[in-house]
Amino acid sequence: MPDEFALGPDPDHPGWMRWELREKGRYNSTLGPMSVMQRADGTVVVRTVPGHLQGNLADNVHGGAILTQVDISMFVCARLNGSLREGPGVTLDLSTHFVGAGKVGVPMDCEVEIIKETGRMLFLRGLVKQQGISICAYTGTIRKMPGRKIGARSGSPS
Template sequence: MTISPPEELSGWQTWGAEEPFEDMAGPFFFRKTADGYVSAFKVERKHLNGGGAIHGGMLMTFADYSLFTIAYDELQNGGGVTIALNGEFTAAGPASGIIYASGEVVRETGSMVFVRGVITPDDPNADTVLLNFSGIVRKLKKRD
């Protein structure tokens, strides 16, 4: 099943393979920029908590997805699995708009990639940060 991005994210891409949980939770999209990879999703009612803000679990799910987009180049030889994910909530997420995640690879070893990033509303360079996150992805070897 191919998922098309909303109009606001025209030209963005998905993994290209079915990701049942991420497709249901998001869907999430990403693209490469001059500063690295950026992830995004359009806020829908299903992403909100009872208080009308983006649910914290949704932001952590998006952070987990974003670990892999930020480390996209480092994971090209087989992908990976999350072995650690940490987050600090710093603001409530809006009930509409586009949410972005950007970050950097802090360190790479033979078997792991260490990543940190931020989730922001409406602009990948926004001053408002909804969530600071960091994590470790264990590299998997490509299957033949």
């Protein structure tokens, strides 16, 4: 796993790992700490606890916060399953269906699995749940960008 990410036991959640971006000033940090678990079948669960910052004016989780968690979760899944070993990837598409409201202060689990992998593409799907109830279903595609170091800009040396 690239040095940009820290993965270790989550002291607050036995059996889970804590996933963090080492560089705290990035957008990925807006969700707060993420706990991750990889099931035997390769499915990855990424848990956050949405707070006031992720809430909308109705005191539900803002759809943008849910989309952020979904996008990050797809990349966590790709890395934990070894599909993105080096270099970054980009989200090519993300299709979501909101089927319920997320509640602020309630753990939100993003379950994600790889349904197909090719040389340059990953096709994923999943559900976002709170207390076992689905609030969002999604599919997405990641394009792997091999040979580039994460954080390197186009045209700059690696």
